[in-house]
Amino acid sequence: MSQEGYDKLVAELHQLETVELPQVREAIAEARDKGDLSENFEYHAAKREQSRLLSRIRFKQRVLANARVFDMSRHSSETVQLLSRVEMTNLTNNNRMTYTIASPHEANIREGKISVKSPIAQALMNKKVGDIVEVSVPAGLMRLRIESVE
Numbered sequence: 001m002s003q004e005g006y007d008k009l010v011a012e013l014h015q016l017e018t019v020e021l022p023q024v025r026e027a028i029a030e031a032r033d034k035g036d037l038s039e040n041f042e043y044h045a046a047k048r049e050q051s052r053l054l055s056r057i058r059f060k061q062r063v064l065a066n067a068r069v070f071d072m073s074r075h076s077s078e079t080v081q082l083l084s085r086v087e088m089t090n091l092t093n094n095n096r097m098t099y100t101i102a103s104p105h106e107a108n109i110r111e112g113k114i115s116v117k118s119p120i121a122q123a124l125m126n127k128k129v130g131d132i133v134e135v136s137v138p139a140g141l142m143r144l145r146i147e148s149v150e
Contacts, residue, residue, distance in 0.1 A: 005106040085150040091143040
């Protein structure tokens, strides 16, 4: 993953552990003070939220434990690789699109980042400028010409 994605994940984990988790624990303590736990909706809702939050924390810890930050100095702009910004033309309708190939944890189509595990990214990997790639997507067969790789 990129250094930016790694730093963002570390910050999000810190937020969960230092802000949100203490708030949930406080909500549980307040609900517990209200009496009978068997019929206390606030207590059960707070416990569910704590469980969800702990699950998210464990997931992010596992991602960070297994993460490798991609060294951009070894990045070649000749072929499509992880973290490459690729401009391509859809040969069916002549639409131009630009995507960055990102790790699955950083993928966000609104930001123009597609997962390296997506069919388009898989087809583009290790291709060069000018190559024509055929990709099988849910809408059918897509033909793409690579215009530039950064």
